[in-house]
Amino acid sequence: MDEVYEVSFQLILAAGNSKSESMIAIRNAREGKFDEALEHVKNAQESLTEAHQIQTDLIQGEARGEKCEVTLIMVHAQDHLNMALLTMDQAKEMIHLYKEIYELKK
Secondary structure (H helix, E strand, C coil): CHHHHHHHHHHHHHHHHHHHHHHHHHHHHHCCCHHHHHHHHHHHHHHHHHHHHHHHHHHHHHHCCCCCCCCHHHHHHHHHHHHHHHHHHHHHHHHHHHHHHHHHHC
């Protein structure tokens, strides 16, 4: 059970870091700081890759017959991962839109 909690919190941490970086990227883009925004998207992607690897390890373990106890905290961790994925996609779109807005204002 302790391992489930440890893995869950690792997933929450990595996904949370990714989401935070994506949100910073959106704020930077809104301020016209597109290079900084893209750097934060890169950081978000790195954290998202880490989170996704944790999830992949869990899935592969289950495929090998290793039971992974589904707890509320694990469900919560998966929710964080899904939100991080969505926020990353939104950040990329928002950066694109803010660039267009800034170009139109010129």
